[in-house]
Each structure stands twice: as C-alpha cells, then as structure tokens.
Amino acid sequence: MKGRLPIGRSEEDPEEVYMSRASGPTIARWQLGRQLKAAREAAGITQIAIAEVLACSESKIYKIEAGDVGVGRGDLIVMLDRYGVTDEDRRTTIFDLQKQGKQRGWWSKYGTIPMNYSMYVGLESAAREVRNFELAIVPGLLQTEEYARAVASTAWPDDPGEVDRRVELRMARQACLAEDPPLKFWAIVDEAVLHRRPGGDAVMRRQLDHLTEVSTRPNVMLQVLPFSEGWHPGTSGSFSILDFDETVHSPVAYIESQAGDVYLERPEDMNRVTLTYTHLQTAALSARKSRDLIAAIAKDLA
Numbered sequence: 001m002k003g004r005l006p007i008g009r010s011e012e013d014p015e016e017v018y019m020s021r022a023s024g025p026t027i028a029r030w031q032l033g034r035q036l037k038a039a040r041e042a043a044g045i046t047q048i049a050i051a052e053v054l055a056c057s058e059s060k061i062y063k064i065e066a067g068d069v070g071v072g073r074g075d076l077i078v079m080l081d082r083y084g085v086t087d088e089d090r091r092t093t094i095f096d097l098q099k100q101g102k103q104r105g106w107w108s109k110y111g112t113i114p115m116n117y118s119m120y121v122g123l124e125s126a127a128r129e130v131r132n133f134e135l136a137i138v139p140g141l142l143q144t145e146e147y148a149r150a151v152a153s154t155a156w157p158d159d160p161g162e163v164d165r166r167v168e169l170r171m172a173r174q175a176c177l178a179e180d181p182p183l184k185f186w187a188i189v190d191e192a193v194l195h196r197r198p199g200g201d202a203v204m205r206r207q208l209d210h211l212t213e214v215s216t217r218p219n220v221m222l223q224v225l226p227f228s229e230g231w232h233p234g235t236s237g238s239f240s241i242l243d244f245d246e247t248v249h250s251p252v253a254y255i256e257s258q259a260g261d262v263y264l265e266r267p268e269d270m271n272r273v274t275l276t277y278t279h280l281q282t283a284a285l286s287a288r289k290s291r292d293l294i295a296a297i298a299k300d301l302a
Contacts, residue, residue: 026122
C-alpha cells in the first residue's frame, strides 16, 4: 500500500502526524507508547501504580510505553481515565494508534519471521532515510533475486520453502526505494562484498551490474570501502542507522551480531554509531569511483 498514513498527533504539534508508506504496527505502537508515557507522567502516576490498577506487572507497562507490545482497548480506557485525558480529539487519536498497533504488518503474508527482523522491516518501511554498512554481503535492498536466493539457500539449505519466503520478502522490501516518497538509502560496503560470489560467477556478475545501475538513482548512494584502507571501524560488523521525520520518531541504530540483534536509541549510543558511519563515509571511495570499481570487477567475471 502506498501513500501517506495518519498515525496521530504529537504533543508539540496538534496537527496530524504522517508517515509515508505502510509500516505496519511498529511506529504506531511507538507513538502510542510515547503518548501514554507523557500522559502518565503529567498525571504524576508511577508505572507501579498503574500496573496495580490494571492487575499486571510493571514490566508490561514499561513494554507498552516503549512500544514493544500493544495494549487492549479496555486497559487503554482505564489508563486514559486514570491519567485524566478527557480531550476527545486526543482520545480519538490515541484509540486510532491503538487500532493500528494491533494490525498485522504487510510482511505477515510471508509467514512468521523473527521478532527482531519483523521490527526492522517495520522501521525500514517508515524511515525517511537509511544509512547502511555491510561487511560481508550486498545490502538487502540492493540484492537481485538470484543473489538473495543464493544467500538464503546457504542459511536454510534443507528448507526450500523458507528460502522462497525469505527471498519474496526481501524483494518486497525493495519497493520502498520506488514508492512515493522513495526511501533515501546510503550504503557503504566493504570491498570484500564485491569479491564473494554466492551462486557463482554468473550470479555475482549480474548482481554487480545491478549495483552499477541502481547506484545511479537519485535516492541511492553507494560507496565501496577499499582493501587499501586496511583496518576500519566497520570491521566489528554490519549496522544500519534509520532516520525518521522528527514527528514520527528519533533515529534508531540496528546492529547485527551472533549474540543477537540490538536496537540503540540513547543519544550517546547514536552519537557513537553516527561517528563510526561518518568515518566510513570519509574512508570510502566516492560514488563515481565506487561505480567504476564495481564495473571493473564485473568485467573480470564476464
């Protein structure tokens, strides 16, 4: 689904807040959590106190306010009454957010996927800009279908059905680069990405040709970090920085690791990750030189 979707009103701006593209329940839950936390604090009520009223754990209140889980309409009514939220427009907005937070994301038609990945897809769909660094593989938004299938087949060698689902979802994610308004995508890849050949030489050559073409789009920036740079701050692993309209959410960093995926939001964490990305941008080849290198490697595979 394309277009602009109303997701609520912020306290700073009584006008409707909009987000582009369909992002599923993720952002709506975050918006709802922010509204509920602000209302609770304004009323001088603690998380423990409202948890006792709802006969639930304090951790559940924390998760609701963090946007990690949704909230039932009955509990929401009790919360708003306790917080003294009587303005009908504000209550209507909050109830709208609660409905959207209970909806299934567009990606649900591709079957059950891990919660962290599901959250990332929702955030990516709602983001204004994504800055991505990849150490080992081509960024998902820039993969060809056959390259994506080769990568997925390595991860699920004995489950062709899962491979099909993952590839279909990855291809569907790429729609955000063409929807209105298109996602701004800045990708930096280690040169090693260009030399690994999932699926063989022919698959990789077509993937490299695709990178050469897609990197000319006005909303896509692609840089290569050459081997000549030696060690760099990205050697610890891949990561993404997702930026949203200010009325939607503050920036979020997503870091992949063998110990589990991590989302960072604290200003000090974001400053560190952003500084790392800035260093990588400076060390990487320009967009033109990156495109020339990609084309040269593709030619060698011909």
